[in-house]
Amino acid sequence: MILPEPLQNGDTIGVIAPASPPDIKRLLTAIPFFESIGLRVKLGKHIDCVHGYLAGTDEERLADFHEMIGDEAIKAIICARGGYGTGRLLDSINYDLIARNPKIIWGYSDITFLHTAIRNKTGLVTFHGPMLSSDVADSKFDNLSASMFQQLFYPTELYYTEAISNLDVLVEGKATGQIVGGNLSLIVNTLGTEYEIDTEHNILLIEDIDEVPYRVDAMLNQLKQAGKLDQVAGIVIGDFANSEPKKLPSLTLYDVFLDYFGCLTCPVMSGFKIGHCFPHFAIPLGVHATINTYKKNLLISPGVANT
Structure with missing residues (x-):
């Protein structure tokens, strides 16, 4: 496990779009937020490129990522949005370059594929959190979501309780392990590849958007059959x-979760505001966490180094 260095006031962050094209107008309206917390912003050279449903060609998106990784003046990389396309880059990423220049990498949704690949190849801790054009620029972007970026400036132990949202216990228990995962669709996409997610003795985070119960059922069934549970x-x-569900009759999402998780012997809890939502509770991936259903809380270790 490699912890990136924390940010300092005046540092520069790089913004890239490794997946779908961001709304540039919305992206630009998000920049003042980062300036307000003491950061400078540098946009990737190809941030405004469009190639069908992609934010530029694979070569353009990869070039922006590698440039930001290799630039010593860039202390963190924040993704502009998700969508689709990150997985197309994985075979061409220079993971040795990342290992030599470990820095904060932040995003979620389609970026889940990048998180998992980087952790498998380098051990670098990355961050599952809100992005510029899809979240920071949204009128619903709230104070709690904004405060989550503070964990990048100093080692911060995160503590999630029902003060943030109601939590439902599916299976009682307490467990500690590295927290991994992210978007369920993207987790399933890693199966059978060299970037396949490792869930053994780890705490698995899942979230998603626009997936009706039968689709979630199918994805959880694939995870189960792949031995990931x-x-x-x-x-x-x-x-x-x-x-x-768009059509009835249908199982509820809770029914689906209970079908796949109710028979497990490990703790399972739902209701966390992590994902495509506000507030958006951002967390580091690859650090140790403890889930405790008896106290209904989740404790997560800091994601940056203690310098």
Whole structure:
């Protein structure tokens, strides 16, 4: 496990779009937020490129990522948005370059594929958190979501309780392990690849958007059949936005979760505001965490180094 160095006042962050094209107008309106917390912003050279449903060609998006990784003046990389396309870059990423220049990498949704690949290849801790054009620029971007960026400036132990949202216990228990995962669709996409997620003795985070119950059922079934639920230490169920069934009759999302997780012997808890939601509770991935259903809380270790 490699912890990136924390940010300092006046540092420069790089903004890239490794997946779908961001709304440039919205992206620009998000920049003052980062300036307000003491950061400078540098946009990737190809941030405004469009190649169909991608934010530029694979070569352009990869070039921006590698340039930001290799630039010593860039202390963190914040993704502009998710969508689709990050997985197309993984075979061409220079992971040795990342290992030589470990720095903060922040995003979620389609960026889940990048988080998992980087952790597998380098051991670098990365961050699952709100992005510029899709979140920071949104009128619903709230104080709690904004405060989550403070964990990048100094080692911060995160503590999630029902003071943030109601939590539902599916399986009682307490467990500690590295917290991994992110977007469920992207987690499933890693299966059978060299970037396949490792859930053994780890706490698995899942969240998603626009996935109705039968689609979530199919993805959890694939995870189960791939053995990813066999030795998982615990499961944190984040936000599943817009998941209401479009056709009836249907199982509810809770029914689906109970089908796959109710028989497990590890703690499982849902209701976390992690994902495509506000507030958006941002967390580091790859650090140790403890889930405790008896006290209904989640404790997560700091994601940056103690310098």
